Amino acid sequence: MNATQDTRPPRAVRISSTPDELAGLGPLLEAAAAGVGDVPALLALAKDLGQTAPKPGSGRTAFLWEILASVTAVDVAAGRILEPHLDAAAILAQAAGAGGTVPFAGTWGVFAAEAPGLTLDAKDAGGAVVLQGSKPWCSIAAQLDHAVLTAHVEGGGRAAFAVDLHDAGVSFADPHWRSRGLREIPSGTVHFDAVPAVPLGGTGWYYRRPGFAWGGMGVAACWLGGAVAVARSYADALKTAADGGREPDQLALAHLGEIDRTLSGLLHYLARTASRIDAGELSGPGAWSEALRVRGSVAAAVDRIQALVGQNLGPGPLAFDEPYAKRMADLALYVRQHHAMRDDAQLGALTFKGDHPW
Template sequence: MNAVASDPRIVNAGPRPVRISSPPERLEATVPLLESVGDAVGDVPAILALALKIGRTAPRTGEGDTAHLWELLASVTAVDVAAGRVLEPHLDAISILAQAEFNPRAGAGPHALEQARDTEDQTWGVFAAEASGLRLEAAQDGAGGYVLNGSKPWCSLAAQLDRAIVTAHLASGGSGDPGGGARAAFAVRLHDPGVSCETPQWSSRGLREIPSGTVRFEGVCAVPVGGTGWYLERPGFAWGGMGVAACWLGGAIAVARDFRSALATAAKGGREPDQISLAHLGETDRTITSLIGCLARAATRIDAGDLSGPEAWSEALRVRGAVAAGVERIQAMVVQDLGPGPLAFNETYGKRMADLSLYIRQHHAMRDDAQLGALTLKGDSSW
């Protein structure tokens, strides 16, 4: 890399894990994997291959080792935000399939669900977004199964994945449908001839290797995953939302490490940080420490069964809101302190900032706080 391509104040050391609560020696064992992630930056097929490898041994949410799952997500995202954005839905899909139980009212039969759970050599996405003017419907096919017709927005990497869990509206009269229009989750094969993936015009600098376009389904066979409403009502929906927050935090920790590296390098060169820089670094430390504690407590509560009911979503809104606010604050402080230089000339730092700024927009900001406020008004709080 030439002298102009990298801001010399930011010295990127080797990848380091993000610790939530695991023993340091356990995290040290993940360093070779993180080095592989670093080697694969920008290479989506290579990142997907790593996601497959990680998915074979990674813990599943709620099965006693949730904190380590979130450490893996945060650590990979700290190496490269886009890699974390690829890994998270793959691991989430594995957890969703593990959580699902065969529902005889949902059709397709238990063997179909067992076949869908074969994730050994299959890369997965989770497509649950909705958009005005686009609708995906599931209808019974007359043989006990379902077919999907319609369009689904915001389907990241659909053309490069093997399978996905998608949410669809049940056509009126579907088995288990309380009256038409309710949603359910389905497992689908993305290489089915009835699937067509749009390649979107992706003008954003952030997450450029992960464009999220619309996928169209025409008579695509689908396996029900849980029953009507199960996908959104299960506590695992909230747990998965906190897993995304762990990714956001991993990205912010990488930005904070860049900041500390820049200040330390400048100090070695005779330019000591001023009080404002030290205050920003202190606030960054305080924020990250608090957010790690927040995730550690949530993971412990999940594994203890304390977040297995309706209260799970309130906790998810708290965690996601706290992490999103902390991430944005850290980014703002670091940009103010380091100025335009690294944004203009340090590829790793610039990519990280752009990727993270787009990824954090999965948080719905004040709308999520309004949801939490409504739940708090009903008494769903600890205070």
């Protein structure tokens, strides 16, 4: 059985908005579809959207997640480009509330990963801050204008900084990107040599702020949007086969039913979680526990849905259907940002201390 080419207009992913509200996303989704594979076009789209998209915790968190999920359902790489840009906008807004002032202009990334043998240090330079060292896993950094990144500070700990990626002290290593997924979004190491940086919120602020957990859930909304697109491919393939006289058997329908209840449950979960964020219920220590639950639940669903759909549709669409094959490869890599059992162990430690709803 093969996946089918969807010639219909891109469809939004509904979490809690009305159909009329989601209809307004039509031009955005059409633009994302037209920009598949064109990173400059997708960055321009992100730049425009960054001026109007709601911030998490502002009362429209569910709509923000619908934007992220819907764009990712159109193209996983497009969502992967959009999400950090909007996250950077939220971080800068949160830092402004903590006394920081950095204008949000141009295109942005967020780089907080660490790797053995690579260290980025923030050093005092006569009352200013400069960055020295290297930062790994910086996606499409050479095509961005700015970044929010974390660096080690004197006295211990890490802090967040805003940096101009066009500074003369910034250089980009060849990422030697060999991935079949997210091929247009190489992630490599960026080197910094006495690069001026603007502190955001002080030591530890980046991780303590509730927005850290909210941003992590925004990534999960992207993963969920990718899973919705995979599920739609499967449902459409079953309908096409039925139209040709091949009705789905019980196994195919059982898998479709499992996919439906999984996605429906997660969409309700995200709607409730977004409402709790907007109500101020997830602004304290429990925010990260909830983020781990959301991310773990969505990541497990992505793996399961990709497995079920892949088993049912077989090798044909992976070999001959470019949008389907790209989506499966992109999503498989993107969801690996989840740390699987290590994140569950972190959640278990918090649960053991009593941080749970049951």
